[in-house]
Amino acid sequence: MRLAVVLLCALVAVQVALLAAPAEGGELVVGYYDNKCRGVENVVKWHVRRALKTNRRAGAALVRLLFHDCFVRGCDASVLLDASPQNPNPEKDAPVNIGLAAFDLLEEIKAAVEHRCPGVVSCSDILIYAARDAASALSNGNIHFDVPAGRLDGLVSSAAEAQAELPDSTFTVQQLIDNFARKDFDVEELVILSGAHSIGVGHCSSFTGRLTAPPEQINPAYRNLLNHKCHQGANPAVVNNVRDEDYETVARFMPGFTSRVRKISDVLDNTFYHNNLARIVSFNSDWQLMTHTEARGHVHEYADNATLWDGDFAESLLKLSKLSMPAGSKGGIRKKCSIASHPLH
Ligand code: HEM
Numbered sequence: 001m002r003l004a005v006v007l008l009c010a011l012v013a014v015q016v017a018l019l020a021a022p023a024e025g026g027e028l029v030v031g032y033y034d035n036k037c038r039g040v041e042n043v044v045k046w047h048v049r050r051a052l053k054t055n056r057r058a059g060a061a062l063v064r065l066l067f068h069d070c071f072v073r074g075c076d077a078s079v080l081l082d083a084s085p086q087n088p089n090p091e092k093d094a095p096v097n098i099g100l101a102a103f104d105l106l107e108e109i110k111a112a113v114e115h116r117c118p119g120v121v122s123c124s125d126i127l128i129y130a131a132r133d134a135a136s137a138l139s140n141g142n143i144h145f146d147v148p149a150g151r152l153d154g155l156v157s158s159a160a161e162a163q164a165e166l167p168d169s170t171f172t173v174q175q176l177i178d179n180f181a182r183k184d185f186d187v188e189e190l191v192i193l194s195g196a197h198s199i200g201v202g203h204c205s206s207f208t209g210r211l212t213a214p215p216e217q218i219n220p221a222y223r224n225l226l227n228h229k230c231h232q233g234a235n236p237a238v239v240n241n242v243r244d245e246d247y248e249t250v251a252r253f254m255p256g257f258t259s260r261v262r263k264i265s266d267v268l269d270n271t272f273y274h275n276n277l278a279r280i281v282s283f284n285s286d287w288q289l290m291t292h293t294e295a296r297g298h299v300h301e302y303a304d305n306a307t308l309w310d311g312d313f314a315e316s317l318l319k320l321s322k323l324s325m326p327a328g329s330k331g332g333i334r335k336k337c338s339i340a341s342h343p344l345h
Pocket residue numbers: 057060061063064067098099100101167168169170171176190193194196197199200201202203204205206237283285
């Protein structure tokens with residue numbers, strides 16, 4: 001009997017610890033781990049930089065992960081959870097999450113951090129640190145910001161919820177605006193954040209409609225290039241930015257663009273806006289921005305001023321990183337980012 005009471009109290013204590021979530025908004029602080037896990041940000045940065053030396057695309061994956069995590073239940077690493085018998089359909093399985101990557105890299109970083117300070121640093125904070133470091137590395141340091149931390153890892157991850165919350169590449173501009181407004185992001189921020197499509201890749205299934213779109217919507221030479229690429233396999237991935245394309249393909253389909261081809265891929269800068277003005281973007285959602293007066297104005301603005309975009313993109317990523325879990329959500333610190341290991345839920 002007495003033992004049962006003690007156990008009950010212990011359980012309540014654990015519950016309280018889990019509920020005391022600084023993740024409930026407004027309480028994230030820069031340097032949160034200074035006294036709890038000194039040097040953790042350097043550990044994350046070291047691993048990100050090492051990974052990007054051999055695979056810059058992993059950096060693009062990290063930047064996208066920040067968006068896809070934070071737009072669904074806030075930044076709680078819910079996007080990192082694998083399917084399990086208790087939860088057969090996690091966010092990862094949502095069609096809108098096609099192509100998500102860098103899960104192994106995050107797990108590698110988490111293991112290194114656990115080794116240094118077990119049970120202290122959340123996967124959600126590691127994800128934001130890593131995405132910030134990737135954005136910084138891919139932009140040659142032009143995009144930089146301090147990350148307030150203290151997030152907890154969530155227990156809930158639902159494919160249906162991810163599908164309902166995240167924007168789809170077939171959306172009209174109004175659907176995009178409404179989708180971002182629900183998270184308190186305005187038209188300008190929609191345009192700023194879409195600039196992330198200067199890096200990374202997309203699967204052909206993410207832009208099927210564009211393969212037959214009329215010349216007012218897509219540069220016909222670029223459309224032919226995309227069609228060529230998409231016939232090279234079963235739903236292959238194609239680079240988002242034509243300057244990351246292989247030289248021979250660009251020379252064949254868009255000879256006027258060969259001077260844009262770069263040796264170093266995935267440079268995070270304002271070229272998305274130049275590409276959009278030239279109608280050489282792959283996703284319908286990106287082109288849609290050009291059909292809205294205010295959005296189009298911002299496309300011109302950011303095409304004209306690279307420095308302005310660097311600063312505003314950093315600010316918008318930071319705002320994304322502050323989206324918090326729904327009120328009352330329980331959280332904890334996972335042992336592995338892919339498994340919800342906390343005892344209660
Ligand atoms: C505005 C609405 C958005 C839509 C409809 C959208 C849609 C997409 C789609 C369909 C892909 C390709 C997925 C695939 O087929 O593999 C993609 C890739 C990507 N998106 Fe977005 N996206 C949006 C906003 C954003 C935002 C806000 C960010 C980050 C700030 C972002 C960052 C990325 C990155 C970096 C990639 C490349 C990922 C990689 O190469 O691994 N996107 N997006």
